[in-house]
Amino acid sequence: MSEDRSVxxxxxxxxxxxxxxxxxxxxxxxxxxxxxxxxxxxxIVVSYVVAGVLTVLVMRMLGEMSAARPGSGAFAAHATRAWGPWAGLLAGWMYWALLVVSVAAEAIGASRIVAGWLPQVPAWVWVAAFMALFTGTNLAGVRHFGELEFWFAGVKVASICAFVLLGAAAVLTGRTPATENLTAHGGLLPHGWHGVAVGTIAAVFAYGGLETVTIAAAECADPVAAVRRAVRTVLWRVALFYIGSMAVIVAVVPWDDPAVAGGPYAAAIGRIGVPGAAQLMNAVVLVALLSAMNANIYGSSRMLHALAARGDAPRLLTGRGGVEDSGGAGGGALVGAGRAVLASAAFGFGSVVLSLLWPRTVFPFLLNSIGTAILVVWILIAASYLRLHGRRQRRTDRQEQEHGQQQAASMWGFPYLGYGALAAMAGVLVFMLVDPGSRSQVLCTGAWTAVLLVVAGLRRYRRGPVAGPAVAAAPGAAPAVAAVTAPVRTGPGTGRPRS
Structure with a gap:
């Protein structure tokens, strides 16, 4: 097994x-x-179940690949091994763009919440403060990031667990007319299956971000064990936090209540009778937004650093070849990733400025341009997994099982569930393309994809011929197998890939 030693x-x-x-x-x-x-x-419960099944399958495939070869490049590195440099460039830059634009959106949302509490302070001041805080946290070292995200995530998990318990108690004790809320406002599917499909799109975007855990796992002492634990808990996390909370909301409050559009959790808590529900949920949402900012700056910086290490981004972002700076109590911040943190945060802050200057044009365009980015990344993950997990890998698996080794976080039903997930994601994209409300997102993301593919083609032309993507080692493969199956590029300006 090969690990990324630059982290x-x-x-x-x-x-x-x-x-x-x-x-x-x-x-x-x-x-x-x-x-x-x-x-x-x-x-919406059906929508979250469908999107949740897709999420579990994608994370299972990603988990198996990441357990075999942990690294900060995560799925971009897997795509490179499976399909060649163009796929790694597309996956890495697509995900980076998704994260940095999301940072801007989250900073704006968080600033509006705090500005509502302290209207005498302009919202842009809070944006600047949040950006500076989390940029500094990520520059201070990965342990500072991990500690802050630990407490942020703890608050979110505790809040949702309390929400589900309160809602379930309200339904079971008859404090809310659950049956009437579910059936008396147009039925279970008031807008038919078309509405469920639109809801599935929203659910997919809500699940997006789970992939960051495989990036973070590369920076812990035992990355394989970390990936295995994280992937094995995906199923019940999806069931409790996402599907469970959606079921509580539509059971406690009528889905067509105007308050739901503004904040479904606050509307549900208000119906249950929790005092100060609106402000309580505003505080929880603020924590969620700040946590997402912190995680997205981290994830985007690590992805950008990995792109630079492969030559798909400016080399200066790798610093001294990605050498660990172990000084200080930060737990070892990367010199190169520090530069990538600054670059990613600068783009996020620039997006905030654009939103203030042209709120009706430029920033909505940025949001649309990454609207289906998560689906593109998921499709590349599934396609890479199916290519990497072939007959040669299964033979390697059998050899290692003879020596008493076990796979970590293996995928079920290979290859059928993998192809099923690919077909389902393609179906979501086709639906979005024919749906007038979603078509612009597909077209904008498609344009961004085309630009990246052109860049990849130009880079291949400059570097010379590529020896074709070799099939990488199977999960749990020995280092020697993993090394000989990595893609080899020839031509000027190329080097051996990291093992």
């Missing part, structure tokens, strides 16, 4: 465990779910 090992198992539990819970769930409920009604 520090400052994260602890408890950091990874809590990031896995609550790291991806952000505005997409607390705020964006209102859009999905408005479209699907009670059928």
């Amino acid at each position: 520090s090992r400052g994260l602890r198992q408890r950091h990874i465990a809590m990031i896995a539990l609550g790291g991806a819970i952000g505005a997409g769930l607390f705020v964006g779910s209102g859009v999905g409920i408005a479209a699907a009604g009670p059928g």
Whole structure:
């Protein structure tokens, strides 16, 4: 097994465990779910189940690949090994763009919440303060990031668990007319299956971000164990935090209540009768937004650093070849990743400035341009897994099992569930393309994809011919096998890939 030795090992198992539990819970769930409920009604539960199944399958595939070869490049590195440099460039830059634009959106949302409490302070001051805080935290070292995200994620997990328990108690004790809320406002599917499909799109974006745990796992002492634990808990996390909370919301409050669109969790808590529900949920959403900012600056910086290490981004972002700076109590911040942190945060802050200058044009365009980015990344993950896990890998698996070794976080039903996940994600993209409300997102992301593919083609032309993507080692493969199956590039300006 080959590990990325350019990263520090400052994260602890408890950091990874809590990031896995609550790291991806952000505005997409607390705020964006209102859009999905408005479209699907009670059928939003079906939407979250469908998207949740996709998420579990994608994370299982990603987990198997990451356990075999942990690294800060994560799925971009896997795509490179499976399909060649163009796929790694596309996956890495697509995910980086998704994260840095999300940082801007989260900073704006958080500033508006705090500005509502302290209207005498302009919102841009809070944006600057939040950006400076989390940029500094990520520059201080990965352990500082992990510790802050540990407590942020803890608050989110505790809040959702309390929400589900309170809602379930209200339904079971008859404090809320659950049956009437589910059936008396147009039925279980008030907008039919079309509404469920629109709700599925919102659910997919709410699940996006779970992939960051495989990036973070590369910076802990035992990355394979961290990936295994994180992936094995995905199923019940999806069931409790996402599907469970959606079921509580539509059972406690009518889906067409105007308050749901503004904040479904606050509307549900208000119906249950919790005092100060609106302000309480505002505080929880603020924590979720700040946590997502912190995690997205971290994830984008590590992805950018990995891109630079492969020559797909400016080399100066790798610093002294990505050498660990182990000084200080930060747990080992990367010199190169420090530069990548600054670059990613600068783009995020620039997006905030654009949103202030042209709120109706430029920033909505940025949001649309990454609207389906998570689906592109998921498709590349599934396609890479199916290519890497072939007959040669299964023979290697059998050889290692004879020596008493076991796979970590293996995928079920190979290859059928993998192909099924690919077909389902392609179906979501086709639906978005034909749906007038979602078409612009697909077209904008498609344009961004085309630009990246052109850049990849030009880079290949400059570097010379590529020896074709060799099939990488199977999960749990020995170092020698992993080394000989890495893609080899020839031509000027190329070097051997990291093992």
